[in-house]
Amino acid sequence: MSIEKMALVGTGVMGMGIAQIAAQAGLEVRLFDVQQGAAQAGLDKLKKTLEKLVAKGKITQADYDNTIARFVVLDNIEQIAGVDLVVEAIIENLEIKQKLFKQLEQIVSEQTILVSNTSSLVVTEIAASCQHKSRIAGFHFFNPVPLMKIVEVVKGLFTSDEVVDELLKLAERMGHFGVKTKDTPGFLVNHAGRAFGTESLKILGEGVATVSEMDRILREAAGFKMGPFELYDLTGLDVSHRVMESIFNQYYQEDRYRPNTLTRLMLSANTVGKKVGEGFYKYDQDTRLNQEPPQLVPQVSEFKPVWIAADYESDAEILKQYVLSQGVVLDNAETPAADSLIILATYGEDTTTASQRLNVDAKRAVNIDMLTDFNKHRVLMPSIVTEQVYVDQAHALFAANDHGVSVIEESVGFVCQRVVPMIINLACDIAQQGIATASDIDKAVRLGLGYPYGPITWGNVLGPDRILLILDRIYAITGDQRYRPSPWLQRRAKLKVDLLHSVNKVSA
Ligand SMILES: NC(=O)c1ccc[n+]([C@@H]2O[C@H](COP(=O)([O-])OP(=O)(O)OC[C@H]3O[C@@H](n4cnc5c(N)ncnc54)[C@H](O)[C@@H]3O)[C@@H](O)[C@H]2O)c1
The missing domain is CATH 1.10.1040.50 (N-(1-d-carboxylethyl)-l-norvaline Dehydrogenase; domain 2)
Incomplete structure (x- = not known):
């Protein structure tokens, strides 16, 4: 089956976005809205948008003419009869959507695919009281539709594989990445x-x-x-x-x-x-109006020797080379000398815990976050008792040559060490639950959320063992369930395999 004729019910922001990309992909698009004049107004607005694209040279006049010619504005919902697909983009209300879907079934044939653009309702529930449930799916676009090149194809409990495949093909034809997801809260991207x-x-x-x-x-x-x-x-x-x-x-x-x-x-x-x-x-x-400027770098004329301890030798090496490059003396002894600045590079803990674990003086300790690239912005975390002179020295040392530095209060795992591993862990959990495949999660999150990496690949880039160490420690220190590492992450980190690694049999 090929989808050539489509009806769009609900011609608001999302509906008209979907209508635009469908018509641009060559589909005939019938527009219906319960509010009189709304469908025509939606089409008039779209014409203006497309006129601007012609003026900017983004599309040709012929593209414009062909696209606009594919629209039909309906004044009666019965006129959707004969379409291959109905896309619902009305108000986000379960009862109203359920009622509409039942009404649609009375008008279209059994073969017509019916989809909802809902972002927060359960697709299976929308379909529950319909007669032919296997042709009902979620088709969840993002705002603004023409620019956000992703659509979630949500497979409800009743949705057939054929319908999912048709929608994935249609997504591709519309120039969007169709990602198959389970009917779970927030689907995949949200x-x-x-x-x-x-x-x-x-x-x-x-x-x-x-x-x-x-x-x-x-x-x-x-x-x-x-x-x-x-x-x-x-x-x-x-x-x-x-x-x-x-x-x-x-x-x-x-x-x-x-x-x-x-x-x-x-x-x-x-x-x-x-x-x-x-x-x-x-x-x-x-x-x-109230954005704070970057923190002021303190003036420091005399630098004390720097003693370094890190969870990873590679981090210690980067820091030692850096200290030497700044002409500051390295304290290479096994334990820090009496007045050395103690630089720690640890993961998933606050500086108090790190100082006690490593048996060093918390009054001279400053922890540095080495999770992200050392050549980018640097984040320093003194303990609650670190003396100001040591904080100032660490700040000045790492801010040399106008390098961006933030000094933060104690946190069990800095800022990036908490936010980024939580993103990775959640993505691993989504993969574990089979809501989407690991590689689809990566692609969908990049397109839908614009993160610098897909979250599973990000875990690989930063190292699954590091991510697991961070989460294990934060979970142990805080006792907060939100930090418990996903089994998907744990297995792959322990076996030292790629986080994208899937299994052929069942989800493991
Ligand atoms: N706005 C977003 O960012 C976004 C993103 C993804 C999904 N969604 C979902 O898309 C759907 C539409 O959202 P929107 O932001 O375009 O809403 P909107 O309020 O801009 O448009 C809804 C349109 O539906 C019409 N309508 C309401 N009830 C109707 C009915 N029974 N029959 C026909 N038309 C009806 C309204 O007159 C209106 O024109 C919702 O389910 C929403 O959750 C929205």
Whole structure:
């Protein structure tokens, strides 16, 4: 079967985005909206968008004419009869969607595929009271549809493999990556996106660093395009906080997805983000009014010798070479001399715990995060008792030649060591649950969330053993279930195999 005729029900933001890429892919697209005039208004708006693309030379006048000619605006839902596919993009309400699907079944043939663009409802539930459930699936696009080149093809409990295959083919024809997912809360992309925001909020709530500093660290050191709080402000907490609560509750209060009381409070105060002029930052149009500048580097004239201890020899070597390159004396003795600055490079612990484990003086200890590239932004963590003179020396030493440095309060695992391994761990759990394949998770997250790496590959790049060490330690110190390492990660780290490694038999 080939899908040539499609009906789009609900011509809002998402509906018209889907209609656009379908028509551009050559499908005939019939538009219907319950609100009178909405479908025509949607088409008129789309015409303006496409006219601009013609003016910019992105599409030709012929492309424009052909695309627009493929649209038919309906004034009666009965006129969708005869299409191969109906895409529903109406209001996010289960009862209303269920009612619509039952109505659709009365109009179209048994072969017509019916899909929902829902992001938070259960596809199986939408299909539950229909007669021919195997032709019903989720087809979940992202906003803005023409630019976000990914669509989740959600296989509900009743959905047939043939329908999934047809939708995957159609996605490709539309120029999108179709990723097959199970019908689980948040499907794949919104599920995988839970770690970045919730862990950042938890770190912020512990007073580890300010909003500006955390955004800076995650952008500059970890390579995210936007810091978590910039992103929350852009999306709006009216959307983000509700998604956090919804996925947490749908997973029966699983700790990995635990939302935060801070965003609940901000939602109550209506400081939901940029659109209201205030969220984590205050705004005047596009300008952030209260963004803090980078931390001032202290002036240090005399450097004490530096003693280094690291979990990994490779980190110790990088640090030793660096200290020497700055003309500072290295203390190479087995234990630090009485006044040496103690630089630790440890994983998944705070500096107090690291100092005690390594039996060094916490008053002179500063831990450095070596998880991310040492040549990028550097993050230092003194203990709660580290004397200022040692903090200043470490800060000045690592900030030499205008290098970006953040000094943070004690955290069980810095900032990046918490956020990035949580993302990797969650992706491993998604693979473990068979919600999607490991390689599909990687591709979908890159396209859907724009992370610097797919999360499973990111685990390989940073080293599965390091990620496991971090999570094991954080879990041991905090006792918080959210940090427990996924069995998928544990097996592959222990066997020293690639995190993308799958098994042929059952999911292991
Ligand atoms: N906005 C997003 O970023 C986004 C992303 C992914 C998925 N979604 C999902 O896509 C769907 C649509 O979202 P949207 O943001 O485009 O909404 P929207 O409010 O912009 O558009 C919804 C349209 O559906 C129409 N409508 C409502 N009930 C109808 C009915 N019974 N029959 C026909 N038309 C009806 C409305 O008149 C409106 O034009 C929702 O299920 C939403 O969860 C939204």
